[in-house]
Amino acid sequence: MNPSRKNSFLFLALGFFLVFLFLLNLSFGSVTIPIKAVFASLSGGEVSKSTWEYIVLNYRLPKAITAVLVGMGLSVSGLLMQTLFRNPLAGPYVLGLSSGASLGVAFVILGAGFLPVFLHDIILSSYGIVLAATFGSTLVLLLVILVSQRLRDTMAILIVGLMFGSFTSAIVGVLTFFSTAEQLQKFTFWSMGNLGSLSWTAISILSACVLIGLLLSLASVKSLNTLLLGENYAKSLGLNLAKVRLLIIFATGILAGSITAFAGPIAFIGLAVPHIAKLFFQTSNHAVLFWSTLLMGAAILLLCDLLSQWPSDTALPINAVTSIVGAPVVIWLLIRKRNYH
Template sequence: MSSRGTDVEDAVDSEVAAPARGTGTRRRVGYVAGLFGLLLLLLLGAVVVLVAQGSIAIPIGEVLRVLTGQDAQSQLSRTIVLDARLPKVVAGLLAGAALAVGGAQMQTLFRNPLADPFVLGVSSGAILGASIVILGTSGVGWLSGLGLVSQLGVTGAAVAGAAGVLLIALGIARRVGDPVVVLVVGVMLGYLAGAVVDMLVYYTDPDRLQALATFTRGSVRNVTWNELQVIAVSCAVVLVLSVFLAQPLNALLLGDRYAGSLGVNVRRVHFLSLASVAVLSGITTAYCGAIAFVGLAAPHLARGLLRTADHRVVLPASALIGAVIVLVAEYVAGGNGLTKTSLPLNSVTAFVGAPVILWVLLSGRARRQAG
């Protein structure tokens, strides 16, 4: 009798729990969909506002007509939107998305919440590689005097520099295994790369330093459509690749050995992830300069908002958040047209990245004390 009653109670409990789980799942899906919708609206709003604002303000309605292919009321407005402002906005969008996705992958591969292309010295390696080409050419300005071959040389050098630092950091991570040590080594590699760049600057003709000064501060303001083609194709390929790496990265969250037991080719995932991060860092650094803290802040904000570490949603959310951060930072840095001078993009993104670093450190310490 008691056994029968227990069976009935278990059946009733399961019937009650199933709708509850279903309701929780529906709420979860609705929350995630709503969050992605909000991020898309923020991104579209940032694009429109940044295109509209500048030294010559253009009404938002006129901007929307131009962007949607309708006839513009003024040919000047059309020229400003399509030729002067849209390339930098798209470049900032792609750079932010790429750096954020790269940061999310590095935090998983290195098992370090403070890993990102800038903190681990990857961006510094890209700067070093690109600086060798920029300072060694006869062109002056932000890639303006370089032909297509020289531009690809700058890009290739930036990718090579990023890959070199990344491989050194990964080798040390495998040998040491301590995330703090890896972080310190990455910072030291960044300092070493910066020291080499300073030495190159010391022995370089002063007329060639303006391109490097703009380069190291980070800027998307001078990106042209020709340069954007290289950025767009490279970033699109690597961002699509990150979608296929999402599931293997989820397995790596529990360790390489566990991922291997699930049939994941750990070496291949490491190679593809690191190669994609090197390409993304090199491409964005070559054309947009060093943009710091986006790759660190965006993944943590994505995980915090989504309340999950699932890369299938964290990676696209990080891309959207990174794009929004860069566009808003560009607006604050000078894209609003309210001032004649413009701030370095790095200075503005630091206001987002530095608090996130403090939050990660303090929350990690609080969890350790609670445990």
């Protein structure tokens, strides 16, 4: 099969799989709702039980949409970072972006006690948390870039990311020491990752952030392809490296930052999904990888969310599921690394 026909086939299959998983997500959970009733609720038709319609529209639909947004955003930001850092192990979680966002949120939730009371409402609103998380993750990414320019070794960048991770968790630890039980509980719930607690307002803010991040990523597709040759070749092809770097940092910062703010730090999606996309599509062309990573990210997070519903009466934290699924995938990838160098 020639590559372009193979790609169209893969994209079509992926699209169907995504829709299928989306509907499954609406159907499964603590109560199983028949697919027919799911369709009826979505189309505003007659539903045999009004509770079903209520569950689908007010609980499961927002959760499934959040899963799609989070999966897309994290995976694409991982793809961008792997190319920018020329490192197959780069990703928003590994490079410490998620910990940066955590630190921002920790300052806001746990550190609120240090601020004047009249500021609490503003800071603790969704906007405040999003801003803090985006700020935190962008800051860490800038620091990683700064350090990586002094270190030519791309492996060292990962170690720097890990160090930022432990540094931020230490600061979070110090902050928890000074916070109330209520604040601590709020932060702990946030840090376990949660796709299900977003209001429609929050979802629209998240959609806007993810959309901006994805558009910026799409705009850097050509530059990312140039970067596959290494920075010196890229420069010789007329690439404005400083500008491109800034664009990619901003795109990943807003994607990882906003997502971590709303859904908590979610591990492994950003690292593993681009690799799975590369394995399936066998290409490095970012015009193909962008869309395949986007669709696969959404599908895989929907799948993880389905798995998290396994214990029928309660749901597992999503971060635990992505780690349980993702960590073996990464190890497996490393072992067969020779296949895609």
